[in-house]
Amino acid sequence: MSGAKLVQGNEACVRGALAAGCNFYAGYPITPSSEIAELMVRFLPDAGGVFVQMEDEIASLATVIGASLAGSRAMTATSGPGFSLMQEHIGFATMAEVPCVVVNVMRGGPSTGLPTSPSQGDVMQARWGTHGDHPSIVLAPSSVGEVFNLTVKAFNLAERFRTPVTLIYDEIIGHTRESVVFPDSVDVISRPRPNGDPSTFLPKAAPPDGVPPMPAFGDGYRFHVTGLTHDERGFPTTDPGQAGALITRIHDKVTNHQEEITEIETLMLDDAEIAIFAYGIVGRSAHEAVLRAREAGIRVGMIRPLTLWPFPYHQVGEVAAQVDTLLVAEMNLGQLIGEVERAAAGRSEIVGHLRADGEPITPTDLVAAISGAGAVRT
Amino acid sequence: MSDDSSGLLLAGVGGQGVILAGMIVADALVRAGHDVKQSEVHGMAQRGGSVFSHIRWGSSVDSPLVPLGSAEVLAAFEWAEALRWVEYVREGGAVVADLRTIVPPGSCTDRRSWSIRYPDIDPDLLGRRTLKTRIVDASSTAAELGNIRAANSVILGSVAAFLDIEHVHWEAAIERLVPAGTEAVNLTSFRAGCEVVEASIPPRPADPDGFPGPHEIDIRHEWCKGCDICSRVCPEYCLEVGIDGELALVDAEACTGCRLCELLCPDFAIAVSPPTENVSRGELVASAGDPP
Amino acid sequence: MTDVRDHLREWAMPHVLCPGCAHGIVLRSFLEAVDEQEIDRNRLAMVAGIGCSSRLVGYVDFCTLHGTHGRAPAFATGLKMARPELHVVVVTGDGDGLAIGANHLIHAARRNIDITVLLLNNSIYGMTGGQAAPTTPTGAVASTTPGGNTEPNFDACKLLIGAGASFVARVLAANPIEMTRVMVEGMTHSGFSFIEVVSDCPEYYGRYNGMGGGADMLTWMAGREVGVTGPLSSKRFVNHVPSSTAPPGMATGIIQREERPVFTGVHGEGSHGP
Numbered sequence: 026m027s028g029a030k031l032v033q034g035n036e037a038c039v040r041g042a043l044a045a046g047c048n049f050y051a052g053y054p055i056t057p058s059s060e061i062a063e064l065m066v067r068f069l070p071d072a073g074g075v076f077v078q079m080e081d082e083i084a085s086l087a088t089v090i091g092a093s094l095a096g097s098r099a100m101t102a103t104s105g106p107g108f109s110l111m112q113e114h115i116g117f118a119t120m121a122e123v124p125c126v127v128v129n130v131m132r133g134g135p136s137t138g139l140p141t142s143p144s145q146g147d148v149m150q151a152r153w154g155t156h157g158d159h160p161s162i163v164l165a166p167s168s169v170g171e172v173f174n175l176t177v178k179a180f181n182l183a184e185r186f187r188t189p190v191t192l193i194y195d196e197i198i199g200h201t202r203e204s205v206v207f208p209d210s211v212d213v214i215s216r217p218r219p220n221g222d223p224s225t226f227l228p229k230a231a232p233p234d235g236v237p238p239m240p241a242f243g244d245g246y247r248f249h250v251t252g253l254t255h256d257e258r259g260f261p262t263t264d265p266g267q268a269g270a271l272i273t274r275i276h277d278k279v280t281n282h283q284e285e286i287t288e289i290e291t292l293m294l295d296d297a298e299i300a301i302f303a304y305g306i307v308g309r310s311a312h313e314a315v316l317r318a319r320e321a322g323i324r325v326g327m328i329r330p331l332t333l334w335p336f337p338y339h340q341v342g343e344v345a346a347q348v349d350t351l352l353v354a355e356m357n358l359g360q361l362i363g364e365v366e367r368a369a370a371g372r373s374e375i376v377g378h379l380r381a382d383g384e385p386i387t388p389t390d391l392v393a394a395i396s397g398a399g400a401v402r403t
Numbered sequence: 404m405s406d407d408s409s410g411l412l413l414a415g416v417g418g419q420g421v422i423l424a425g426m427i428v429a430d431a432l433v434r435a436g437h438d439v440k441q442s443e444v445h446g447m448a449q450r451g452g453s454v455f456s457h458i459r460w461g462s463s464v465d466s467p468l469v470p471l472g473s474a475e476v477l478a479a480f481e482w483a484e485a486l487r488w489v490e491y492v493r494e495g496g497a498v499v500a501d502l503r504t505i506v507p508p509g510s511c512t513d514r515r516s517w518s519i520r521y522p523d524i525d526p527d528l529l530g531r532r533t534l535k536t537r538i539v540d541a542s543s544t545a546a547e548l549g550n551i552r553a554a555n556s557v558i559l560g561s562v563a564a565f566l567d568i569e570h571v572h573w574e575a576a577i578e579r580l581v582p583a584g585t586e587a588v589n590l591t592s593f594r595a596g597c598e599v600v601e602a603s604i605p606p607r608p609a610d611p612d613g614f615p616g617p618h619e620i621d622i623r624h625e626w627c628k629g630c631d632i633c634s635r636v637c638p639e640y641c642l643e644v645g646i647d648g649e650l651a652l653v654d655a656e657a658c659t660g661c662r663l664c665e666l667l668c669p670d671f672a673i674a675v676s677p678p679t680e681n682v683s684r685g686e687l688v689a690s691a692g693d694p695p
Numbered sequence: 696m697t698d699v700r701d702h703l704r705e706w707a708m709p710h711v712l713c714p715g716c717a718h719g720i721v722l723r724s725f726l727e728a729v730d731e732q733e734i735d736r737n738r739l740a741m742v743a744g745i746g747c748s749s750r751l752v753g754y755v756d757f758c759t760l761h762g763t764h765g766r767a768p769a770f771a772t773g774l775k776m777a778r779p780e781l782h783v784v785v786v787t788g789d790g791d792g793l794a795i796g797a798n799h800l801i802h803a804a805r806r807n808i809d810i811t812v813l814l815l816n817n818s819i820y821g822m823t824g825g826q827a828a829p830t831t832p833t834g835a836v837a838s839t840t841p842g843g844n845t846e847p848n849f850d851a852c853k854l855l856i857g858a859g860a861s862f863v864a865r866v867l868a869a870n871p872i873e874m875t876r877v878m879v880e881g882m883t884h885s886g887f888s889f890i891e892v893v894s895d896c897p898e899y900y901g902r903y904n905g906m907g908g909g910a911d912m913l914t915w916m917a918g919r920e921v922g923v924t925g926p927l928s929s930k931r932f933v934n935h936v937p938s939s940t941a942p943p944g945m946a947t948g949i950i951q952r953e954e955r956p957v958f959t960g961v962h963g964e965g966s967h968g969p
């Protein structure tokens with residue numbers, strides 16, 4: 026491969042962020058994400074950006090939000106325990122509609138758990154971790170190259186929809202080195218900006234697509250930003266009509282644009298009787314397992330969402346309508362399997378291949394699961 | 404035992420040396436063999452530090468405070484203070500008043516004396532015919548003698564003229580209490596004060612265009628929460644919160660424009676702005692306010 | 696003469712704070728300080744956390760951020776690092792800044808980032824209904840200390856000096872002119888400046904502890920002022936009571952001022968790796 030570089034997943038994340046125009050990083054050390062901070066401090070200053078190590082993860086995301094309000098493209102990175110602490114500000118960024126990117130390099134949990142082992146235990150937290158009704162955009166790469174691409178996409182979606190975006194991958198992807206050819210440049214989307222008269226500016230008045238234009242502090246528009254339920258002026262209100270309209274708009278601006286957000290990989294589904302549903306690192310084992318099972322004459326395929334949230338109910342439902350069995354493989358005790366069941370709505374049998382012991386799910390495990398009579402719960 | 408005491412009151416504003424003068428009087432009285440009680444009170448500090456000192460003496464004195472209408476002598480270090488405290492002087496008592504006029508610092512936006520209706524220097528304003536008055540220009544006298552800061556000794560000399568204390572006691576008290584190195588000029592000033600002639604009263608300033616009217620006080624009733632802070636801090640008692648919680652401007656004329664109400668209103672409900680209209684002198688009521 | 700009310704979002708007034716709550720006086724003194732420095736409103740960012748004091752930022756026509764409980768110094772750090780030309784002022788309270796947010800406050804002080812923090816100390820949690828705060832004096836009554844607080848309280852200024860704040864001052868809400876003066880000094884100081892404003896809460900602290908209304912509480916605090924830097928101001932607005940009765944926490948004035956390298960986040964050469 027010409028121009029290929031051998032890089033680690035965490036380094037690909039940094040390269041993707043820089044390619045996407047990231048110019049602000051705040052974070053707190055935690056295994057297995059610390060390489061992102063260590064590389065950011067080396068590369069950001071030369072790119073004209075700013076790096077700061079904060080006192081904890083709560084402060085890290087608050088600082089990222091502050092920088093984003095001042096016009097920066099900002100991100101932080103962490104792992105499960107830090108991701109728990111960040112939930113407060115994921116909620117704030119959602120409510121205040123401040124673009125930012127949060128990377129969660131997953132490790133075993135709960136609590137301190139298995140700091141150096143992989144896990145997919147945070148995928149529901151990434152959806153529902155913060156309190157209240159809110160949308161979530163969560164992207165899950167399964168290779169070093171995809172880490173780069175989805176980091177770029179995370180920034181673009183955050184800016185496009187003025188919302189926090191979570192990039193979630195496990196310890197194996199974070200620490201694996203693969204050779205990747207990085208593109209010379211990528212498409213960069215910036216947040217919508219206002220161009221009207223600052224004196225009549227309504228910071229939360231949205232056009233039909235639901236995303237209000239966003240000036241930065243210091244641009245000449247003076248406005249109020251709050252985590253309280255607010256009206257179009259950005260000012261707190263408890264009026265049920267206004268509150269309902271705000272929460273609905275914030276939700277709809279994401280769900281109404283699902284086709285822009287959702288990315289799915291499918292493999293050999295045309296004649297499949299069994300389909301594996303997998304994401305992240307497990308998607309790679311699933312890919313290999315499909316190829317091996319096909320060699321053995323089993324009609325199996327795979328559906329792998331790169332966008333975990335909003336969940337691709339429609340696409341998964343179509344697969345469920347076609348196959349007899351959906352084998353859901355996750356490195357947790359069953360998180361997205363519930364969503365798969367909702368999508369399938371009884372149209373296929375759902376079996377889980379689940380483990381949460383710090384060990385990856387291998388292709389051999391999955392081939393056995395496919396060949397066996399039913400699911401193997403380990 | 405009957406209290407056969409006499410009383411004396413010294414009044415001025417902060418920084419004029421009223422307290423030191425009171426200590427000198429008390430010391431002289433002790434030297435003359437009296438039982439003496441003295442108290443100093445810092446009054447409504449908003450007036451730029453109005454300071455007064457009560458002194459009572461006799462063979463045996465119970466309370467240090469001079470009752471209304473009983474003082475032998477009032478020594479006012481500033482003209483408006485003379486008007487403020489004159490009620491304390493007994494029939495036939497004496498008022499020694501300095502010509503100095505001190506507009507309360509920070510209490511107005513235009514510090515020319517006439518712009519806040521500072522009272523005219525006019526003995527008639529003291530109001531009672533039976534008083535012995537002596538209006539002195541202590542600062543000029545002391546300045547002529549070499550140190551304007553000895554003005555208080557000039558006033559004390561004038562006070563001594565009304566009291567039956569031998570001069571050796573006064574002079575001993577002055578020598579002991581004034582700052583080291585200023586004994587000589589204070590003694591000469593004291594002696595000059597004993598003999599000082601009535602000062603000539605300066606003419607009123609011309610007022611061809613009239614004088615600024617009262618400050619404008621803009622109250623936003625829709626923001627006011629009736630917390631009572633403004634009415635409690637107003638030195639001139641211009642504002643009042645009624646039992647219904649509604650704020651009222653009860654004495655617009657007395658406002659000096661100090662802005663305390665504005666600065667201390669937590670609800671931005673008051674704005675004080677300088678007068679925009681002039682009025683003629685006849686419309687102005689000279690008043691130095693009531694003693695606290 | 697300009698009217699500081701020009702800086703208000705008039706459509707949002709009157710503000711939500713209780714009658715006699717001195718927080719509004721503090722805001723007014725701050726607006727006077729803004730005018731005195733002729734700060735461009737478009738370049739002034741005010742950042743707050745959660746609580747009564749933090750609500751103030753909603754009423755001023757600047758760039759205002761009403762963040763999360765205790766985290767204002769962290770939001771402010773991001774704003775200032777991303778746009779150093781902004782004047783960044785944090786408004787926080789004693790619960791917001793010294794309990795849930797103390798960690799962020801001391802680290803902002805340690806870094807010496809060029810922001811100003813106004814901590815409005817009313818010795819209690821007001822917004823949630825009068826619970827004890829880390830500043831509630833020992834023995835004082837709050838809804839969670841009905842028999843009197845058994846814990847000792849923080850001295851905010853000492854805490855911040857210990858954390859390395861390069862400018863530390865304490866002022867009283869009863870003394871607006873002094874407040875404005877100290878705020879100007881703090882905002883023009885280069886580096887982290889911390890100003891504790893002794894405020895009041897008549898609705899809870901005053902009521903629970905028999906201290907009367909706002910006017911009474913202002914009088915009380917003014918009577919306990921002890922200047923640490925000599926005479927503070929010729930103006931004292933409320934009747935003066937001898938200062939010998941002052942509790943140690945009421946020492947007022949600029950307590951600490953030093954020049955230290957200001958944190959910007961720009962890393963020096965040599966800090967770059969390959």
Ligand code: SF4
Binds near residue numbers: 629644668669715
């Ligand atoms: S201080 Fe303000 S809110 Fe309180 S009574 Fe006066 S005008 Fe009304």
Ligand code: SF4
Binds near residue numbers: 620637657665
């Ligand atoms: S009304 Fe206000 S400005 Fe006028 S004297 Fe009273 S406090 Fe001062």
